[in-house]
Structure formats: C-alpha cells, structure tokens
Amino acid sequence: MTLADLFAGRNVDIQAMQARMRGLMAQEGLPYGQRTKTYNSRLAQELGKWADTQPDGGSMHAALFRAYFVDGKNIGQLDTLVEIANQAGLSGAEARQVLQTRRCREAVDADWQRARALGITGVPTFVANGRGVVGAQPYAVLEQLVLAAGGTPRQG
DSSP states (O other), X not given: OBHHHHTTTTXXXXXXXXXXXXXXXXXXXXXXXXXXXXXXXXXXXXXXXHHTTSTTTTHHHHHHHIIIIISOOOTTSHHHHHHHHHHTTXXXXXXXXXXXXXXXXXXXXXXXXXXXXXXXXXXXXXXETTEEEESOOOHHHHHHHHHXXXXXXXXX
8 A cells, every 4th residue: 555545634744754763763773765655564473483483583573674664675575585584594494384374373363462452542652651652752752652651871
C-alpha cells in the first residue's frame, strides 16, 4: 500500500513525518531512505523470531531494518525474506522452510497478545517496568524511560 493511501483522510504530512524520522535516524548514525510504500511485516516478524534462535541471528534485525527503511524492499514477500536471510549470514534454505511452515507463528502471536494486553497500539513502543514510550524517539527520551523505571545511568 502506498503511504499516501495509508494516511488518506488522516491529515498526516508524510514529507514532514519522513523528515522527522530521517533527522532522528541521522542523530543515531542510522540510514533512512525515501519510502513511498508500506508492507505487511508479519512474515518478517516470524523470520526475526526464528533468527533470534540462531547463532549470530541478531544480524537479521539490522538486515530487515535496512531492507525496509533504507532500500524500500517488500518484506512481506517470501523470496525477499530468504534473500535478506542469506545477506545476514543465515541459511536461506532454512529461512524458507521456517516461513513456509510458519514455525514461529505462535511465538509472534504471543508477542502480539502481550502487546495488546499492555495497550500497545503502535510501533515502535518501548516498555520498561510498566512505563512506556510510543514512536521513534531520541536517545535521551529512551534513557529517561529506563532511568524512570529504575535503570542505572550509563557511565562514560
């Protein structure tokens, strides 16, 4: 779906929203492309859940971020996700099998159920000790969330 269709009739300035995101990403040294579409991320979530069980699987999350937010790839397509798994250093064949059998469907369903129970309606949402912040936020806002929840200030 195009972003224009997604936000139609909702009084959203897409260019301003993207400029804000680009600025937040730049502050953290992260790339951000000019997206024009949004895609169903359900299979990508299942792939990420599987990757969390693999050695060096953390690389999958960065690869999915880049594919979606920088390269504008359709992360709802099986072949695209297999390609991303390969690029992240994971087995594309196993990724395909995991997605075709929907091996991680129940685990992602449980994540969604927990999110609904916490009242989470948007992404990203950051929760620490019962407190939450919705939306992409600068580092300082996330640091305040963690400190308010009893975290220890970062040294150095």
